[in-house]
Amino acid sequence: MKSIPTALLTLASLAHGAAIAQQQDLVFIAPTNHTMPMAQFRDGLLVDGVLKDLGDLIARRMARRAVYVSVPSKRVGEVLSAGGADALCYVVPAWIDGRYHWSKPFITSHAVIVARKEAPVVKSLSELAGQPIGTVVGYRYPELERVLGKQLTREDAPNTELNFRKLLVGRMRYATLDQIAFEYRLRQEPALPLRKDVVYSTVMTQCAFSLRSKIPFAQAEQAIDTLVQDGSVAAVLNQYAK
Numbered sequence: 536m537k538s539i540p541t542a543l544l545t546l547a548s549l550a551h552g553a554a555i556a557q558q559q560d561l562v563f564i565a566p567t568n569h570t571m572p573m574a575q576f577r578d579g580l581l582v583d584g585v586l587k588d589l590g591d592l593i594a595r596r597m598a599r600r601a602v603y604v605s606v607p608s609k610r611v612g613e614v615l616s617a618g619g620a621d622a623l624c625y626v627v628p629a630w631i632d633g634r635y636h637w638s639k640p641f642i643t644s645h646a647v648i649v650a651r652k653e654a655p656v657v658k659s660l661s662e663l664a665g666q667p668i669g670t671v672v673g674y675r676y677p678e679l680e681r682v683l684g685k686q687l688t689r690e691d692a693p694n695t696e697l698n699f700r701k702l703l704v705g706r707m708r709y710a711t712l713d714q715i716a717f718e719y720r721l722r723q724e725p726a727l728p729l730r731k732d733v734v735y736s737t738v739m740t741q742c743a744f745s746l747r748s749k750i751p752f753a754q755a756e757q758a759i760d761t762l763v764q765d766g767s768v769a770a771v772l773n774q775y776a777k
Contacts, residue, residue, distance in 0.1 A: 559600050561593065561602065563590040563602070563620060564603075564606050565586055569584070571720075572584055572715060572716070573585050573716060574587065593758050593759060606619075611631060616634075617745075618745050622744045624642075626743055631675075637743055639759070645737050647733065648732045648733040649731055661682060666688060666709060667709070668689060668707070668711055678735055690710075695712060714731070
């Protein structure tokens with residue numbers, strides 16, 4: 536007869552442990568528009584890249600487990616605002632709608648115009664008026680919009696990888712890419728018939744935390760600050776710069 540309450544106690548203990556583990560999850564949005572070195576997806580799940588390494592670091596520093604939710608770029612604001620995830624990193628306020636807790640800026644992002652080698656060299660954004668430019672659906676390009684206005688001709692793709700492919704097969708001559716993604720790809724494939732023409736925007740990106748998150752923002756902010764100060768964030772970035 537004593538084995539019954541023991542079994543019940545074991546089940547209760549397991550359930551309690553599962554509840555604690557669930558409470559310890561730190562859920563990050565992994566925008567599916569990214570390519571390496573920012574993110575690599577396999578079967579729809581984030582498996583590698585800066586976003587995963589960074590999220591893992593932040594979660595470990597907070598004694599939590601990092602979990603990643605893959606979300607198309609056009610829905611990241613909606614999901615984060617609704618509390619479908621706790622955080623989104625490598626972002627700035629101009630890129631998404633909604634109100635969030637924002638970490639300090641800590642990772643630099645350079646937006647560049649990449650061209651096929653036979654295309655005319657572009658020295659300023661104004662030269663791209665009316666020209667199809669490879670972009671990501673749902674993603675915002677404030678500087679392109681400011682300079683080109685109604686003459687901005689977007690050639691949207693679901694993600695950055697497809698923009699690389701469209702450039703390579705000649706479906707378009709220009710695309711806007713993140714410099715870190717272009718330089719990483721060029722290191723992997725030095726013979727690519729592509730070049731960088733213009734660095735047209737430089738911003739310091741942040742992590743945005745949902746106002747609906749149960750994660751204490753002060754703790755998250757402290758964790759990020761510590762990882763920046765002790766060189767952990769730089770170490771993550773440096774390993775993909777080789």
